[in-house]
Every structure is written in C-alpha cells, then in structure tokens.
Amino acid sequence: MKKSILILVIIVLLLSACGGGGSETSSGGGGSVDADGNVTLDFWYALGGDSGKAIEDLVNQFNESHPNIKVVGTYQGNYTTAMAKVYSAITGNTLPNVAQLGAAPLLGSSGAVLPVKDFLATDTSFDLEKIHPAFLQYNTAAGELWSLPFNNSVPILLYNKELFVAAGLDPEDPPEDIDELLEYAKALTVKDSNGVVTQYGLNTKDDTHWYLSTLFLENGAQIVSEDESEMLYNSPEAVAMLQTWSDWVNVDQVMPRNQHAEAQSDFLAGKLGMLMGSTSGVSGIQKDAAFRVGSAMFPMVNGVRKVPVGGGSLVIFKNDNELIRNASWEFVKFLISEQSSIYLTSQTGYIPIYKDALDWPEIESIIEDNPLRLAAINSLPYAVAIPVFSALGNSDLALQNAIEKVELGSADPQTALDEAKTSVDHAIKTQFSTPSP
Amino acid sequence: MSSLTMADAALKRKRVARKRLVNGAQNGVWFLVVCALAFAVMLPFIWMIVTSLKSPTEVFAYPPTWIPKEFQWSNYVEMWNKAPFGRYFMNSAIVAICVTIGQLTSCVLAAFAFARMEFKGKNVMFMIFLSTTMISSQVTLVPTYLVMRTLNWIDSYQALIVPFLANGFGVFMLRQSFRTIPKELEEAAKLDGCSRFRFLWQILIPLSKPILASQALFAFMGNWNSYQWPLIITNQDSMRTLQIGLRYFVSGEGSTQWGIYMAAALVVTLPVIIIYFLVQKTFVESMASTGLKDI
Missing domain, CATH: 1.10.3720.10 (MetI-like)
Structure with missing residues (x-):
C-alpha cells in the first residue's frame, strides 16, 4: 500500500516537473513582437488538399514581401473543427491573430473579433467599394462587417460531355434554365431492359440545401425575414421549387432518390449525366474524371439567375498590441488583394471577389488556359448572399431534412417546408435570444 | 457369433462413418463461413491497398478495377513529402x-x-x-x-x-x-x-x-x-x-486525392x-x- 502511494506520488511529481519546462505564451492574444519591432503572427486556416497548398503559397509570398512580419500558418481541420478550435481558444485565451473560417461573421457576437470598420477608419488605402457587394453581405451579421471574403464559391452545373454525345445532345450547349435541365436530364437517363435505371440524368452533391436555396432565390422566394426573426421559405414560390425537385425524383425519375452523398463518385464513374456542385470542387473533378467534363452556370428559373455565395472568410482577433493588430490588417489586406484573388482563382476552384474581375487580363488568361472555369467566373455578376444569422446552421439542416422527406415520399413539399420553418423559428427564439436591431 | 451381432456391428460402423461425414461436412461449411467473414473484414483493407496504387482517374473507374492498370508507387512518395x-x-x-x-x-x-x-x-x-x-x-x-x-x-x-x-x-x-x-x-x-x-x-x-x-x-x-x-x-x-x-x-x-490519401492511410494504419x-x-x-x- 505504502509503496503504491509512493509510486503515484513520484509519477505526479515527475509530470509536474515536465510542466515547468513548458514554453511561455504571450497573454492578451497570440502573436509576438521582438525588440526590433518584428512581428510574428499566428494564422489558422481550414482548407486542406490543393486549396490548402494555395494558402501556404500566399503566406510564403507575404513573408517574402514583408521582412518585418512573419506569419506562421497552421491548418486546423475543416470549417467545423476549426470553428470548434476557435471557440475553445476563446475560452482559453489562446486565439491566433488571423483565421480563415466558414460562417465567420457569426463570431462577431463572441466579442473576440475586431470589426472591419476599426481598420478602415485609419486606413484609406483599401477601397471596400471594389469588392462585389454579395461577398460583403456574406460577411455581415447584425449589420456589422465582421470578416472579409477570401475563398468564395457559387453553385454550378457540371456535366459529362461523352454522355451528352451518347444521348444525342450538343456537348457545347448545356441547359440554360430548369425546363431545359429537365429535358436534358430525361435524355440522359438510361434504363435497362427490366426498367431499372442504370444511368441518371441529374443529381446534386450532399449540400442539398445550397442548391434548393438557389432555386428558391431564383424563383423569388425569400429565405429569412429582414429582421432575421422568422424563416420565409414555406411561401408558394419556395414550395413550387421543392415540388419541382420532388418531381425530378418521383415523377420524371431523372434523379436518384436520396443518393446525394454518392453523387460525385457516380459522376466520376460515368453513371451520372449532370451534377450540381460547388465551383470549388471543379479542379478536383477535372483531375479525377476519365472523360471530358463540361461546366455551365447554375440553371435559371423563369429567366432569373441568382447564385448564393459560399466559402470562407478572414477574421482578425482582438489583441492588446497595436503593432500586432496593424500587422494582422496588413496580412488580411494582402490575402484579399487583387493579386492574391487572382492567384487563388488560378490555383483552386474559387472565384474572384472583385466587381470588375471579369475584365482583368489575368482572369481572362485563367479562363483561356482552362475553359472549365468560365462558367464559375462568369457567375460572379449574379452572386447574391443569403443573410448570415445565428440559426443558419439549423436552417441548412432543416432544409436538408425537408428534401430528404420529400424524396422519400414521407411528406409533401408544403408540409416539409412548414415543418422546417417551425423548427428553425423555434431555434431562433430559444437558442439565441439576441434579436438584431 | 450370430448374424445379428454382425449386422449390429456393421450398422454401428456405418453410423460412425456417417457421423464422421456429417462432422466433416459441418467443419467444411464452418470453414467456408469463416473464410467469407474473414474476407468481408479484409475487404476494406484490400480496397485501401488497391486504391493507394491507382491514378486519380482510375480511382472512380466503373466497373471498379481490382488490380491497378499502372501501379502508382509515386503516390507513396508524394504522400510522404506532403507533410x-x-x-x-x-x-x-x-x-x-x-x-x-x-x-x-x-x-x-x-x-x-x-x-x-x-x-x-x-x-x-x-x-x-x-x-x-x-x-x-x-x-x-x-x-x-x-x-x-x-x-x-x-x-x-x-x-x-x-x-x-x-x-x-x-x-x-x-x-x-x-x-x-x-x-x-x-x-x-x-x-x-x-x-x-x-x-x-x-x-x-x-x-x-x-x-x-x-x-x-x-x-x-x-x-x-x-x-x-x-x-x-x-x-x-x-x-x-x-x-x-x-x-x-x-x-x-x-479535391481530395484519393490515391495519395489511401497511401497515407495505409502507412498510418500499419x-x-x-x-x-x-x-x-x-x-x-x-x-x-x-x-x-x-x-
């Protein structure tokens, strides 16, 4: 008995001794300044794969061109885990200086983030007006611009050119609106002698809420009320779109039932004619496809084209040190600069964030080198933002559930959307009691 | 020795033989079942190894290929150098x-x-x-x-x-x-x-x-x-x-590169x-x- 206690005591002592040697971290936020005024910044980002590589390149470019600032960038998992990490860092006071995150403006209410206006007040060298308004709206929560757009994507239609040819469709003339989309999808759907579908005409990736929301907006439906207190997507305009979606699956049978998770691999295996996806995945799909891939802008509804933007943004965290704050702003300005925007557009599937980017020769040459990017970049003028409100995550899930119910036939579109609205309204009222002004 | 006991003995022998046969068959069936289960458990591993040697276009090929057309050993090199x-x-x-x-x-x-x-x-x-x-x-x-x-x-x-x-x-x-x-x-x-x-x-x-x-x-x-x-x-x-x-x-x-990803997964699992x-x-x-x- 005595001996075992002794051993425990020894272990505890050893461990606490190890702890004494731990490195010191500065208080009042991350980053550090040395005696000569050189600043080291911590930067967290949430993109892996090729896009992560592009971010590392940009960090290196910044470090080379700014001798007094050194940015240390670290990958922190996908948007969900990176956000979890940021929240634990807020409680532990171990935040970095800058982070690239999804749903970033929602951090505004945490009190850990500096609003962009704080920097714009003293720095006139940056003109916010040049950025497409949809991206600014996408970074605004409760009327305040909390973050700046960095990597942004829009929904897009990808198609298999070989299957178009086989179905007697012109591979250079993709569908323009949802009526044409259905026609094409019918032509692309193939059944075997037993009536079993072996090739579907259309499917969407598993972020189904995004594509349905696009259809909502194009048909004139609203997602959420102005004051962000109530969901509005059980309106007739919205229900009509979910009905169209339901018909694709249940009536026309051109879209497989509830198989969105497999949509991309079906597409790559040549078993799917058209795929609704994100522009950000285009380069990956092109690399993995053994056939010629075509791309088109998201189909219109009644001649209206509106594409809600998605993607990640940059936030600057509060810091006691002015030098660090200014260096953070320098870094963010660099990441959203025209040059960086061009670089990111050339290396990934993301689209430029500047209003007049379509006129830039660099962007034109990116499209020339890779015509697949044309549709994505051309979508820029049609970009809109779904308001960022506290229950956005609940809303996305509720829409996905509504789609699933309708596809499986367990609810009609009106009921499904009524239920979605009720559940999100409830979430707005109970979970988050911060009515916006 | 009466003919009855001889018949008895023959019957007994037969019974033993049949029992052995049944046992043997039972063992055989069990062996097959166990083999099938083992294969089911092995399948993801095998698939991981096969995928780790494929090129990006072959990863999604349909019908799937069990032996890569061209062994992409470079996936392992690329994986090791990535991080x-x-x-x-x-x-x-x-x-x-x-x-x-x-x-x-x-x-x-x-x-x-x-x-x-x-x-x-x-x-x-x-x-x-x-x-x-x-x-x-x-x-x-x-x-x-x-x-x-x-x-x-x-x-x-x-x-x-x-x-x-x-x-x-x-x-x-x-x-x-x-x-x-x-x-x-x-x-x-x-x-x-x-x-x-x-x-x-x-x-x-x-x-x-x-x-x-x-x-x-x-x-x-x-x-x-x-x-x-x-x-x-x-x-x-x-x-x-x-x-x-x-x-x-x-x-x-x-834009996940599955070949390289599976190579990494294999190295990590090993x-x-x-x-x-x-x-x-x-x-x-x-x-x-x-x-x-x-x-």
Whole structure:
C-alpha cells in the first residue's frame, strides 16, 4: 500500500516537473513582437488538399514581401473543427491573430473579433467599394462587417460531355434554365431492359440545401425575414421549387432518390449525366474524371439567375498590441488583394471577389488556359448572399431534412417546408435570444 | 457369433462413418463461413491497398478495377513529402507509448486496490471511476483545455499524454480480472512473507497477462487514432500527430486525392496492425478468459 502511494506520488511529481519546462505564451492574444519591432503572427486556416497548398503559397509570398512580419500558418481541420478550435481558444485565451473560417461573421457576437470598420477608419488605402457587394453581405451579421471574403464559391452545373454525345445532345450547349435541365436530364437517363435505371440524368452533391436555396432565390422566394426573426421559405414560390425537385425524383425519375452523398463518385464513374456542385470542387473533378467534363452556370428559373455565395472568410482577433493588430490588417489586406484573388482563382476552384474581375487580363488568361472555369467566373455578376444569422446552421439542416422527406415520399413539399420553418423559428427564439436591431 | 451381432456391428460402423461425414461436412461449411467473414473484414483493407496504387482517374473507374492498370508507387512518395510525416510519426509514437505505459501502471494499481483491499468509501469511489466511462470526451473537452491552458501546457507532449493516463474502463476491466484470482493464493503468499506489492508484481500481473495485453492494445489504438484532442490542443506543426497529418489530404470541397490519401492511410494504419499481430496470441487468450462473473 505504502509503496503504491509512493509510486503515484513520484509519477505526479515527475509530470509536474515536465510542466515547468513548458514554453511561455504571450497573454492578451497570440502573436509576438521582438525588440526590433518584428512581428510574428499566428494564422489558422481550414482548407486542406490543393486549396490548402494555395494558402501556404500566399503566406510564403507575404513573408517574402514583408521582412518585418512573419506569419506562421497552421491548418486546423475543416470549417467545423476549426470553428470548434476557435471557440475553445476563446475560452482559453489562446486565439491566433488571423483565421480563415466558414460562417465567420457569426463570431462577431463572441466579442473576440475586431470589426472591419476599426481598420478602415485609419486606413484609406483599401477601397471596400471594389469588392462585389454579395461577398460583403456574406460577411455581415447584425449589420456589422465582421470578416472579409477570401475563398468564395457559387453553385454550378457540371456535366459529362461523352454522355451528352451518347444521348444525342450538343456537348457545347448545356441547359440554360430548369425546363431545359429537365429535358436534358430525361435524355440522359438510361434504363435497362427490366426498367431499372442504370444511368441518371441529374443529381446534386450532399449540400442539398445550397442548391434548393438557389432555386428558391431564383424563383423569388425569400429565405429569412429582414429582421432575421422568422424563416420565409414555406411561401408558394419556395414550395413550387421543392415540388419541382420532388418531381425530378418521383415523377420524371431523372434523379436518384436520396443518393446525394454518392453523387460525385457516380459522376466520376460515368453513371451520372449532370451534377450540381460547388465551383470549388471543379479542379478536383477535372483531375479525377476519365472523360471530358463540361461546366455551365447554375440553371435559371423563369429567366432569373441568382447564385448564393459560399466559402470562407478572414477574421482578425482582438489583441492588446497595436503593432500586432496593424500587422494582422496588413496580412488580411494582402490575402484579399487583387493579386492574391487572382492567384487563388488560378490555383483552386474559387472565384474572384472583385466587381470588375471579369475584365482583368489575368482572369481572362485563367479562363483561356482552362475553359472549365468560365462558367464559375462568369457567375460572379449574379452572386447574391443569403443573410448570415445565428440559426443558419439549423436552417441548412432543416432544409436538408425537408428534401430528404420529400424524396422519400414521407411528406409533401408544403408540409416539409412548414415543418422546417417551425423548427428553425423555434431555434431562433430559444437558442439565441439576441434579436438584431 | 450370430448374424445379428454382425449386422449390429456393421450398422454401428456405418453410423460412425456417417457421423464422421456429417462432422466433416459441418467443419467444411464452418470453414467456408469463416473464410467469407474473414474476407468481408479484409475487404476494406484490400480496397485501401488497391486504391493507394491507382491514378486519380482510375480511382472512380466503373466497373471498379481490382488490380491497378499502372501501379502508382509515386503516390507513396508524394504522400510522404506532403507533410512532415517523420515528425508526426515520432510524435504519435511518443504519445501512444507513454499513454499505454502510464495507463497500464495507473490501472493496475487502482484495480489492485479496488479488487484486493478494504478501505473506507471503496464502493463509492469505484462507482465514481465507473461513471467517468459514461461521459463522452466532447463534454470534458473545454474544461480539460482550460486546465492545460492554466498549466501552460498547450502545444506540448504533456497535454497530449497526461489527460489520458487514467482510464475508468481499464480499471474496471482489470479489477474484474484480478477478482477472479483466488483469495487463497494471496493468503498463501502472505504466509510465506510476500509483501502486497510483491504479490501484485510477481503473482497477479503474470497471471493477468492476457487482460493486460488487451488493455495495452486498447490504450495504444485509442491514442494512435485520436484526432480531435491533438487538433485542439496543438497549434504548431512540430507537435502534431499522424491523424491530423492524414487530414491534410482531405479537402471538404471535392479535391481530395484519393490515391495519395489511401497511401497515407495505409502507412498510418500499419503500426497498429503490426502491434496487433505481435500481441495477437495473448490478446486472443484474453477474449476467451474475460469472465465478468462476479460483478
């Protein structure tokens, strides 16, 4: 008995001794300044794969061109885990200086983030007006611009050119609106002698809420009320779109039932004619496809084209040190600069964030080198933002559930959307009691 | 000898022969079933290996190919160069080995106390130990993070190791195992002048080898595979572990390079598979002898 206690005591002592040697971290936020005024910044980002590589390149470019600032960038998992990490860092006071995150403006209410206006007040060298308004709206929560757009994507239609040819469709003339989309999808759907579908005409990736929301907006439906207190997507305009979606699956049978998770691999295996996806995945799909891939802008509804933007943004965290704050702003300005925007557009599937980017020769040459990017970049003028409100995550899930119910036939579109609205309204009222002004 | 007994004997022989045949057939069927199950278990591994040698376009080829058209050994080279995997390997090994040793030590001592000693509040304490196994790790994430922060341990090996040095389930499992060893053995040892600690070290532990081996394997595997805690608690590349390295290959938005990703997955899984084979014999023994009879 005595001996075992002794051993425990020894272990505890050893461990606490190890702890004494731990490195010191500065208080009042991350980053550090040395005696000569050189600043080291911590930067967290949430993109892996090729896009992560592009971010590392940009960090290196910044470090080379700014001798007094050194940015240390670290990958922190996908948007969900990176956000979890940021929240634990807020409680532990171990935040970095800058982070690239999804749903970033929602951090505004945490009190850990500096609003962009704080920097714009003293720095006139940056003109916010040049950025497409949809991206600014996408970074605004409760009327305040909390973050700046960095990597942004829009929904897009990808198609298999070989299957178009086989179905007697012109591979250079993709569908323009949802009526044409259905026609094409019918032509692309193939059944075997037993009536079993072996090739579907259309499917969407598993972020189904995004594509349905696009259809909502194009048909004139609203997602959420102005004051962000109530969901509005059980309106007739919205229900009509979910009905169209339901018909694709249940009536026309051109879209497989509830198989969105497999949509991309079906597409790559040549078993799917058209795929609704994100522009950000285009380069990956092109690399993995053994056939010629075509791309088109998201189909219109009644001649209206509106594409809600998605993607990640940059936030600057509060810091006691002015030098660090200014260096953070320098870094963010660099990441959203025209040059960086061009670089990111050339290396990934993301689209430029500047209003007049379509006129830039660099962007034109990116499209020339890779015509697949044309549709994505051309979508820029049609970009809109779904308001960022506290229950956005609940809303996305509720829409996905509504789609699933309708596809499986367990609810009609009106009921499904009524239920979605009720559940999100409830979430707005109970979970988050911060009515916006 | 009458003809009756001869017929009897012949019948008996026949019956034995038939029994043998039935047994043989039964064994054959069982063999096939076991083979099929083994194949089902192996399938993901085989698929992982095959995919790790494919080119991006072949990964999604339909119908799927079982033997890559062209072996892409370069996937392994590219994977190794993509992130500091040597460092990740070292970190994962240090953490997993320290946690395994630490957990075994603490669990053995605690289990010994719970199984073999009488003290005030023993049952209450044991219940508290048990209840810790019912709290999911996500719930304790933030409090543990704050403790690490107060100790200034963020971005350190201590933070990756210390929170896992005790394990309620391990204590429970070892206590059950220790209790199956007869009390008389301890009394006899005591009579011969054996101290408690020596009894534990020289008699109880050698007798519990199988259960200790499986506990070690659980601890090692659990730690080797953990993702969330190392991600949350480390910020610099030099402190990160293999599982985080794996995620560098995954892009949420569709540009995951599956061939390279599977190559990395194979390299990361390999140590666990090797260790499993090393301790397999003792491990299987423990499966047979894990008796939870006197709870």
